[in-house]
Amino acid sequence: MTIAPLTAEPRPAVVTPRRRYWAGIRRVLTRKPGRVAGLVILVFFTLMGTFGPMLYSDNLAVDPNAVYAPPSAEHWLGTDFAGSDVFQALVVGSRYVLLTCAIAGVFAVGLGTAVGLLAGFHRGLADSLLMRATDFVLTIPGLPVLVVLSTVWAFGSPLEMGLVLGIVGWGGIARAVRSQTLSLRERGFLEAARSLGLSNRHILVKELLPNLAPYVAMNLLLAIVSFVEAQVGLFFLGIVPFTSTNWGVMINQAVFSGGALQSPEALMYLLAPLVCILLLITGVVLFLDAIDELFNPRLRER
Amino acid sequence: PDSGAKNGARGGVFTTVDANNPITPGAPMNPYNANGNSFVSFNTMRLGWDKKNPLNPNDNFPGLAKSWEMKGDSLIVHLQDGAKWSDGTPVTLDDLKLSMALGYTQSAAAVGARGLTEGLNVSSVEPAGAGAFEFKQAPGTKNLTFTKQVLGQVIVNAKVYGHLVPADMWDIIHASQQVDPAKAKDVKAAAAKLTGVGKQVSAFAPQKDISAGPFVVRKLNPGSVILDKNKNFYAAKKVGPSQVVVRHYSGNEQIWGFMKNGELDAAPFTAIPENVLKQIESKGYQRTESVSYVQASLAFNQSRAPYDKKEVRQGLAYLLDRAAATKVGQPVGGQTAAAPTGMVGQMTQAWLTKDQSSALEPYAHDTAKAEALFKKAGLTKKGGKWYLANGKQWKMTLQTVNGFSDWISASTVIANQLSSAGIDTKPQLSADFGKYQEDMAAEKFDVGWWLTAVGSTARGDFQRLYGESDGFTANGDKASHTDKKGSGNWMHGPVNVTVGGKRVNPGDLTAQLAGLDNESAKPIINQLAQVTAQEVPVIPIWDYTNVKFYNEKNFTNFPKNGQDDLLGNFPGTWMAQGYIQPKK
């Protein structure tokens, strides 16, 4: 018996993979108007957080004679308790919130993914130890501990705040990644990779990680929503010492010293950061819709 | 269905919030509990009510005591005719004795050993004729405020609290009152025993309220307490409202909300922004103002450059526009502070003569003077920025505390003023007061906010400046001084200062105030004010004002501006004197 070349495949037009990859991503992002909107919002805030604060000095101009002024051509969103421009405060304050979320997100995802991957992949003792650590992180009550931590350790900079949020917030991701890893582990391609003798690093990074990416990304975005809530919440509660203007501080000031709930004058001051938070989260949620397709080549192509 | 709406229906329900005793859900109904649900002047009664008269600490409104007088070392107190408990039984010697004893287990135990110059120093209570009782001072006592101490004690019912104290209670008290240094050990042991009793007392939760005050607790909710008028109160006829509702609050903004809805008949001061004030006033609330013996200041760590130079501190005092800061920080409850004297404005006026006070530098806002002083201190100005003598740029971090929203707001303005004058300033916040104090004691800050001029006594005021935080510890009328790190001295002011050509030690001067009558105290107070104005250990930004709101929708006849002694007291005290009558 001889081998018959069984196929006469039609030759497809050769397109470079890279071009196709980006075209696929573009297609995914533009498939629904919501995603475009989400992306635009996120890009807008990123730009605002990156370049906005460069436009204004840290100490915004104050004007004791124009406290809680209504919106005007000069002050687009009115002024705050010290007569500073609310719009400027909003721009200056965006950096802290965004940077914190970014740092916390990177940290939580990094740690959570690493722990979940290693635990799921190695099983045995390493798994037990890592999962106990994860259980520990999941068991400690997050917000209360944050409150305590913020008192022990002043989170002056977004870096510190982000790190702490990340430290408290990686457990969920680790658990999700682990259970996903466990199920992927039984898949043929992983068994194949192992019996081919590919290194563990290769397996973890090249084989597992891309398959986990949608889960990680999904969890990351969910985590970001909770980070926004936690951090702005801490400022709102007035627990975290704030060094500079940020949205949480603005809400806190508006409610607790501006009387925004009682008086319409300070309402702008309250609403401006609230709307920004809502907008940011809307952007995240709308963008979330595209994540699955972004990471899955099969969905990406359709 | 808010309780305000019930006012009309039930007639005479007086609704308020109690700033000193916010309701603490779950805490016992016990005046000795630090968070207890007991309401001073309503169901928590005293013999008298301190008028906070700076010139006479013993000046009181009558409470359960109709009148009193010092006879030698003893205070003779005449109880009100018909001083009764809400269960109808009269207030007896037992009640008074027990209340004094309980007082010891609380505050006196902690301060009793301080040479008997302060605190409660009663060594016995005895009957002195019909309705009169004699409160004897402990031997060797030099307490000028004995009357105030006795009258200020909470009077509780012996039937309710009696079982908490041991039979030999007074022996223990006497043991704790010995001044002989050889007996220090016994004193300590006795104090410990008293503390032990105190623990039980403070944790004790009476099931039912028995009050000698105008009201008695009917019902305690997590969100409010309802007090019924005490029919057996000695002045029940004068008391207008038939019920009092004290509402719980946990933040100022809540009180604003209550008032905005017209739910309160009277409310104490809270930091209020002007826009909210407008809203509240449009609801018919009126405002009374009286003196409040607290001041918000910026304090310096005088061991740190450039604040180690008094010229720099003086210069800053000139540079700061305190009025602008007040306008943003405390527009309603504050008054721009005058010169730094260590006391609030009214106290300064009371204790210093016109000449004396006008001789003090008022530090009116004056940039030119400030720059001159800075230059004199060796600072230089280049390109609009100030540089220190060592060539580094002058950057200031202004430390503030979370939750003190007025300080935070004012800091923004101050930072702005200083920055535009060439001193780069950034406000920075501590997480809470605990953290702030600890960091302050650990000398982590150069400049920070500090409450000064606390209380109506000059000694209390100056102790804030020349006491523990400046390294001074009073022993009798002398003070020892330490500069050690970690000793609590974070101000590091000079030990000896030359004022008016005289070298004085402000710590010693402050300690001396303890045992002096008004006339002998005045020159010392003047000296201390001079020291303060010259050295500027703190820059006062504003004097707090004691603001109260009232609404005449349901009741009339509230105390008015000018009645500072009344306004500084509690609504129950007013009612016992016939204020607050239902609207006809």
Place this chain on the structure above:
Amino acid sequence: MTHNTTTASAEAEVRVRDLTVHYRIEGTEYPAIASVTLDLPRGRITGLVGESGSGKSTLALALMNAISEPGRVSGGTVHVDGVGEVTALSAKQLRAVRGSALGYVFQASQNSMNPLRTIGRQILDLGRSHDVKDLPGLLHRARELAERMGLDGKRVLDSYQHELSGGMRQRLGIVFALVLNAKVLILDEPTTALDVLSQAAVLKIIREVHEENHLSTLIVTHDMGVVSEIADNLAVMYGGRIVEHGPALELLRAPSHPYTKALIRATARITGDLASARALPGRPPDLTTIPKTGCVFRERCAFATDVCTGSEPRLEEFRPGHRRACHADVALVRTSPATPKGDVS
């Protein structure tokens, strides 16, 4: 019960006429089955074979009028005796017909029972859904049926799905389909996930209950061996068309369509010359790649000519009871040893 399987003129219980089903993919509709005409005679087992994606399941579902989004029946009719036009029934009537007159059996490994309810309760649910008054009687009948299939009736009715093996589940699937006295039984790949032993047992049972209940049975599979063992008639599907349809024995012995012939040759057998087996060239078309004009099989066909590109062959009877859709000569196809296109060995 005796049934003469050789009756030539068995009446058709189910008559499918010009049935067409379209699926919408990315906004475009593609025919998954096109103009299918097929009779399921009473008392006969009709086998439906074809490669993956040829439209077998779609046809089976269409018989129940159960094509769901994004698909739809876009033309033709299905007539079932005693029920009427299935394609014209209202949703309510349709529900009443399904499970009672028309029984449907799923592939074994896929789980066709609610994992949270015991089998017995699900039988009761079925009874209630079809307004059966005598529920205990229904249970009794289910138990009997199960026992007929070699199961422990009582135990099985008290079990959850996960407590049963694939073969047992498959038999229970048949119980579900028959317990309400269905006359038409449709089995979609009933043995695909089973091993040989279970497969043989299930096939035997199907044959038995089919005969006992005098059913019209359609059995869908992609396995020539399975269908040859059990079917009386055979329909071969390719690209959504029935390309050959006739008596099983004749069709297997002498296939008249190039596709049927190639399919039989491509089946791994336990007997015969190893070397004579040949895989089909190319790959089965999927919906979007089915040629729009001409013969759907022509690209893989050894007999293709220019005619095949231009016009689509119609399914025509070339012999009583045997139909095919091919332009090539019957005799040529049957006798030619020609290898399929692309097979150069």
Place this chain on the structure above:
Amino acid sequence: MIEARGLTRTYRTRGAFTGERTVHALRSVDFILPKGGAVSFIGESGCGKTTLGKILTGIETFDGGELLIDGTEVSKLPPRKRAPYFRRIQMIHQDPYSALNPTRTIDQILGDPLRMRARATGAGSSGVRGRAAELLELVGLEPDGVLPKYPHQLSGGQRQRVVIARALTVDPEVLIADEAVSMIDVSLRLGILALLHDLRTRLGISLVFITHDVATARYIGAGGELHVIYRGQVIERGPTDDIIQAPVHPYTQCLLSAVPIMRGREEPGPDRLEPLAPLDEKAPADGCLFAPRCPFADEGCSAARPALEQLGNTGQHHACFHPAPRRVVGVEIQPAGV
């Protein structure tokens, strides 16, 4: 060369809230796989076939017996030393859908092990792409079309070919095919079977073929040995064709009887048996494992467990007290009327 001596694997499972359960997945399995040879294992579902395959590729461990690869007992080696042995044994997975990483292109899927191999052998990685193309051609795929694609863009048959090509990247000496064609469309199966057979003859790669489908085993195992497993135990073994034509163990006979007859082309064998009752979970403690289902069992069968014995001086071995050759498979008939 692989030699297994008494391979045994027992699973003990304990659910979170359930009692312990012991499963004998493999009971003392012996076999020898010579270079370029082929061994097939057949048996019904759950008999331990996959477990054996996994043990042979080093993914699963065994708890009894010995596994010798080129004469070396691998289980005694430390993990690092073990790897090179197992690298020479590669697995072809049953399910070509899950056997390929959906997020990677075929280029990457083949490139990674090739690069690793190139590094190991000291060759540069410049030849990787060429080698990948070569391998794809070897398995009958057109490299330029396939390399840039993702797995989902390929058909089942194409995927299985890629899986085989991937196994070949590390120059294996043995391929384990666990139900390697059962998920592939009928019309394409034969192509894969032919490919595997060809690899064996052309490249001298040994094959272990694991299936429940005797017909496919016949295509690959031609010239090799066929082992019939029942509940973890090999109950019959011998040259593939001999066993198919004349099985002696009743279980083998049942299994072969169950293969459907292609009517019109075959007729049932004369001794064909009826389908078996479903597998009963409870195994007899020490009798013949098959006794409860065996149509020929007597009391003796449930008293002792038969061991594997040679049948006369043929190559066939069986574990049965009542061996009797029966012809059960279909018999081909010549197409008559055409």
Place this chain on the structure above:
Amino acid sequence: MNVKGLVRAVLTKLAGGAVMVWVVASFTFFLVHALPGSPGKVAYESYLSQGLSPDEAMAKVAVIYGYTSQDPLATQYVNYVSDLLHGNLGLSISYSGVPVSQVIGNALPWTLIPILSGLLISFAIGTTAGVVAAVKRSSRWGGALSLSASLIAGIPSFVLAILLTTVFHTQLGWLPYGETNDPWVDSGWSAAYIGSVAYYAILPVATYVLISYGGWMLSMRSSVASVLGDDFILASELRGITPGTRLRYIGRNAILPLFTTLAIACGYLFGGAILIENAFNYPGLGRLLLQSIGSRDYPLMTGAFLIITIAVVLANIIADLLYSVIDPRVRR
């Protein structure tokens, strides 16, 4: 189900849980004691800022000092652990000597009432909406439902609390705020009292429900979507099972995985919803904890943390158990 195996499994899990509780409790103990500042000093300054004279403030603070342990931290830890083993949570500092267990017990109902009922309501609403969204997912309406749920779920809880309060209390005056019940109604198991508690709980419960139902809905939606793809659903359709019964099939199968989440959520509930309780001035555990942190009430803090920890650990165990009870595939 194997009873002996079950008992052993439960005991093993409880033992593991106890270890976890110990680890977390020790962690929080040391964390809490690392807080700067002392209860007395904090209280003193806060009394001063309230306008009390130094004497009065000192008198009040003296009581608090009496409850502040001066022992070294290690000794305090040993005492704490041994007290715990005796079921004693210690005495609160800021409540000057009231047992911590009593303080927590007082606050507990005010967490459980709004949050537990909020949790259950949001679970009910969320899962129902999830079914609708999944069944109608291809329609515009289903998509809008999902999107709105994710958006609302993304709003920080306190933000929503502020908005609701502003609208329904401040502006419209329809709903009460800041109290737990009508002070004039006597507490007890009377209809009036319960009604009043319910009425006053509307805003906090509504806030909780709004922010959390979206999460349930989204999980339920994806769960239903995967169940809808299960063959038994198609099978039941082809068997002519009534739509009602089929919906029940779908619902039951889809809700299974959510039950464990619900059980665990019940555990976290003991932490109170700090932000919501605070925004509504509701005297539950969350606010208690916050207060105790502010006043450096170490025993109260560790006690509150301990309760949360125990609840979460227990909830996890119960979730495990529950799953094996309600899912026949897990129980054997």
